[in-house]
Each structure stands twice: as structure tokens, then as C-alpha cells.
Amino acid sequence: MSNDLYISASCVISDHVVFKDGQSIFENKESDLTGFLVSVYRHLNIQYPKFHKMDNLSKLGWLANEVLLQDSFDAAKYKPEDTGIVLSNASSSLDTDIKYLETTKDIASPALFVYTLPNIVIGEISIGHHFKGENAFFIFNEFDAGFIQQYVSNLVNNDILQCCICGWVELLNNEYKAALFLIEKDKSTNSVIFTKENLNKIYQL
């Protein structure tokens, strides 16, 4: 069944380099993590002021998704409930949890509190693109391509979703990696078959 589905596009962000479909499209080794994320945002030339209010995990996931979909996603093909998001990571929202805990020693920050759940990343992406499909955020020790492939295949092959954005968005302190995949039923020019092996191959860029 899984051979019916395709990875239409991918985005990997790690070590201050952004890859789209395996090709490096942006690099900024000079900045710290926060500065790097802002530089990617400026590079994409998107006006979305809410970006600046996000925590770093949401910024990373939101940016990876923008790169993933840019020139690769035909929104007109799908209804809002057709597109789902299935993400995973190892550290949940711990990066922001720790920062929020610090603020509680003085006056707790409402703006940080709202990011003390990992699935807020999914919310930020969904709000921006009006996606209303099934979504889930799983916590694993490491990227589990086999699980993602099976879980997303079930959703799409059972027509719960028509397409799915899935992958890994991990961030803790200054260590991070995002690897997102656009999964669709139709084969396109640069798509590859949605298999565990292909997910791992792209992830390991």
C-alpha cells in the first residue's frame, strides 16, 4: 500500500543550513540559533509578524514548512480538512518549558506559556495555511522513519487525509534539526516513493 504514496518535497534544516529537496538553498553560519532563524525568515521574504512571537521550536517548524511547501504545494487541490500534519521530536517543548520556568521566579510570561506544548508547532503551521486535517505530535528518542511511514500511510490510504506534512522538528538549547516531508497520492516530477528508506536517506542529509 505504501508504494501508492509519494514524497513530493522535503526540507531539512540543520547546522545553520536549509535544504530543499536535497539542495542547499540558504546558509548562515555566523549567527546564533535565534539569529539564524530570523535570517531564514528574512531570506524567505514572507510578511508574517506573528513569526517573531513564536518560540524557537515553532519558528523552526514554521520555517521548515514554508520552505517545504514553497513552489511544491498546490493548495487549490485540497480542502482544508484534506491536509494533515504528523510531527515528532525527542525534547517535546522542553526548550521553552525551561525558559518559562525561569520567568515564574518573577512574573510568569503568558507569551512563553502558550508555547509549553510541542503540538503548538502544528497549530502555528495550520493557522497560517488554514489546514484542518488530522494531526498528531509524537515524542521519540530519535527520528523513527518506520513509524512515520506507517502512521501517515494509514491516514492517507484510509482517506482520512489526502496529503500530509510529516517529519521531525527537534530543538533544545542550541541543538536542533528539522526534517519535513510532503506526502501525496499523486506522483510528481521530483517525487520519490514514500518508504522508510527514502525518509531516512533524506533525513540524514
Place this chain on the structure above:
Amino acid sequence: MDKLISDLKSQIIAQLNLQDTKPEDIGDDQPLFVEGLGLDSIDALELIVLLQQHYKIKLSNAEDGPKVFYSVRTMAEYITAHQAQNA
């Protein structure tokens, strides 16, 4: 009052992470919510924190919020009145 308004604009930008906004972009009487700066409910909570952190003012009545946070000028007037009361 002008100095307070100017300070408030900078503090609002810092507190709310309005990185693409400059103090001069915020009108003294411009509504802060919905049609003005487009702030949301979480921003409202952050403005309450701002009052506490910078001016040691706790908003005693939540129903005063929409009036107090209508614009930078109404915030400044509230702070000034509060400081005069406690002088």
C-alpha cells in the same frame, strides 16, 4: 506625558516582540487591538505584565482592561493617574 508615551511604545515593542514595528509606527491614539496594531488576547496579558514589571501597577479590575489598553495614550493616562494617587 510625551516621555511616558515614548517609553511605552518602546516597552510594548520589546514586550510583545514586534520586531518589524518601530516606535514611530505606533500612533499615540491608535487602537492597540483588532484594527490597530492587531494585538491578541495573549498580548493583552503581556501588557498587564508590562504594567507590573515597569510601573509596579496591578490592574485591579479586569473590566478596566479594554479602556486602559485602548491606546498608548490611555495606558499613559492610567499610569499617570495611578502614580498621582500613590504619590
